[in-house]
Amino acid sequence: MPDDVLLSVRDLHTWFELRRWGFVRVGFVRAVDGITFDLRRGEALAVVGESGCGKSTLAKTILGLHLPTRGEIVFDGRTVQSQENLRWFHSRVGYVQQDPYGALAPFMNVQRILEEPLVINGMADRDARVRRIRGVLEEVKLTPVDDFLPRYPHMLSGGQQQRLVVARAAILEPQLIIADEPVSMLDASVRVEILQLLRGLQERYGLSLIYITHDLSTVRHFCERVFVMYGGMIIEQAPVANLLQNPRHPYTQALLAAIPDPDPENATRFREVPPGEPPSLLHPPSGCRFHPRCPAFMPGTCDVNIPTNFEPSAGHRVACWLYDESRQVAAKAPPRP
Numbered sequence: 001m002p003d004d005v006l007l008s009v010r011d012l013h014t015w016f017e018l019r020r021w022g023f024v025r026v027g028f029v030r031a032v033d034g035i036t037f038d039l040r041r042g043e044a045l046a047v048v049g050e051s052g053c054g055k056s057t058l059a060k061t062i063l064g065l066h067l068p069t070r071g072e073i074v075f076d077g078r079t080v081q082s083q084e085n086l087r088w089f090h091s092r093v094g095y096v097q098q099d100p101y102g103a104l105a106p107f108m109n110v111q112r113i114l115e116e117p118l119v120i121n122g123m124a125d126r127d128a129r130v131r132r133i134r135g136v137l138e139e140v141k142l143t144p145v146d147d148f149l150p151r152y153p154h155m156l157s158g159g160q161q162q163r164l165v166v167a168r169a170a171i172l173e174p175q176l177i178i179a180d181e182p183v184s185m186l187d188a189s190v191r192v193e194i195l196q197l198l199r200g201l202q203e204r205y206g207l208s209l210i211y212i213t214h215d216l217s218t219v220r221h222f223c224e225r226v227f228v229m230y231g232g233m234i235i236e237q238a239p240v241a242n243l244l245q246n247p248r249h250p251y252t253q254a255l256l257a258a259i260p261d262p263d264p265e266n267a268t269r270f271r272e273v274p275p276g277e278p279p280s281l282l283h284p285p286s287g288c289r290f291h292p293r294c295p296a297f298m299p300g301t302c303d304v305n306i307p308t309n310f311e312p313s314a315g316h317r318v319a320c321w322l323y324d325e326s327r328q329v330a331a332k333a334p335p336r337p
Contacts, residue, residue, distance in 0.1 A: 001074055006175060006208045007039040007062070012071035014054075014061045018282060029281045031057040032068075033232035039176075044202055044209040046219040046240070048255065049229035052278050055212045056098075058229070059178050062210070063095055076175065091121050094169030096179040096198070100161035104153040110137075110164060111149045114171050121172060132171065140167045140197060159190035163197065170201055177202070180212045195222055217259045220244060228252050231279045231289030238316040248318040250274075251290050288321065296322055 001008050014032035019025055031054045039045055047055050060066045062073060064086050073080050080089040097103035104113060114133045123129050134145050140163040142148045153161055162182060169177050179198060183191035199222055202209045211223055219226050219240055226243050228236040228251065236249040247253045254274050274293040279285055285292055291302040301321050310323035 001077055002038075004040050005038045006041045006043075006076060008072075008074040009038075009062065010036050010072045010074075012036070012058070012061065012073065013069045014057055014066050015069040027282050028069075030232050030284060031281055032061060033281075033284075035071075035234055037227065037234070037237070039208050039210065041175075041208060042202075042206045043225065044199070044211065044223040046211045046213060046223040046226040047229060048213055048216055048219065048226055050214055050255075050278060052281070053229045054232040054281070055214075055229055056180055059095075059180050059210065059212050063093065063178060064089065091172055092175045094172070094174040094177040096162075096165050096169050096177060096182045098181040098184055100158065100165045100185070101153060103165050104161060106153055109150050109152050110142075113153075113164065114168055117168065117171055136167045136171050139170065139201065140164070142167065158186055159193065162186060162190075162194050166194070166197060166201070173205065174207065176208045176210070178210045178212070181214065182211075183218070184214070191218070198222075215259075216244070216255055228255070231284055232281055233289065233319065235290065235320070236316075236318045242313070242316050246313075246316075248312055248316065248323065249290075249320050250294050250296050250322075288319070 012032055012035045013030070015028040015030050017025065017028055033054075035058060047058065049055050057066060061068050064080060068081065075089050076092070078085050078088070080086060108116070111133060114136065115129055118129045118132060123132070133149075137143065137145045137148060142160060142163055148156075148160075153164070156164065166182075177198070182198065183194050186194060195218060198209065198211075201207060209223075211219065213219065216226075223240055226238065226240050227234045228243075228249065230251050236243065236247070236252050243252065244256065247256055251274070254272075258273060274295070276293045279289050279292070285303070287301075287303040287305055288294070288307050291297050294302065297303070298321060305321070307319045307321050307324075309317045309319050310325070311317050312323045
């Protein structure tokens with residue numbers, strides 16, 4: 001693994017067995033189905049897709065909360081699936097959950113919530129723990145600190161709860177933070193503050209960051225690269241500017257078209273959206289998983305073969321048969337006499 005790569009994921013599959021009446025096997029829900037990528041040190045990466053595409057399962061599998069069915073996860077040169085490496089890994093990664101209230105123990109005050117990971121990871125000096133707790137609360141702007149230390153989660157606003165979750169994720173000074181839709185349950189006025197807070201921590205400490213979201217509009221000023229997931233697979237990946245200016249996959253184009261725009265003319269404009277519903281991950285469609293909803297569907301190709309990653313431009317990869325150069329050349333070739 002190259003020195004500049006912090007996290008390497010190879011051919012990751014996370015399938016959940018589904019049984020009826022407890023013993024009749026129905027099949028497997030293919031929540032994550034063959035994902036490979038590298039995350040560089042200090043890089044912010046966004047994973048985007050609609051609900052049910054496998055984003056959160058990918059995050060939880062990387063964190064070790066789900067066991068992968070197949071594949072390998074390597075962090076800082078060490079495989080993290082083994083039990084002996086998992087605790088070492090957890091001391092170097094932070095997790096920001098989507099629901100801040102549900103992520104915080106209601107019977108613990110702010111000081112105990114932040115002190116617990118320090119105690120678990122062997123910081124025996126109480127004065128050192130207090131200094132670290134006060135420092136991280138100041139970083140996330142929960143000040144004055146003395147006012148917040150004795151408070152319980154129900155005594156905080158939604159934005160303050162999420163700041164506390166971010167503080168807990170940063171308390172061990174991790175190398176990686178995984179944020180799973182950290183602003184989806186917050187008011188619009190608070191979302192920018194939380195994203196700026198995460199970005200500030202990432203830049204200040206050189207953290208790597210995986211940002212899970214369904215909203216492409218929030219990644220423009222937040223991440224360097226973006227992955228688009230659909231049906232448990234990554235279907236497009238590119239630098240953020242390239243993807244937003246020139247989306248290649250029909251699904252990515254639909255996601256961008258759905259971003260709210262304050263233009264008054266939108267009140268009378270109809271937005272085209274892909275017909276149908278996301279695919280069943282228990283019985284996914286053959287070939288490209290987007291083909292039942294795709295406006296560029298090619299019979300005999302899209303519904304038969306799973307597309308590989310094509311690279312229409314440097315650093316921009318897309319899993320779509322529209323960008324198979326061999327097929328394009330064959331289509332342009334003159335017929336044989």
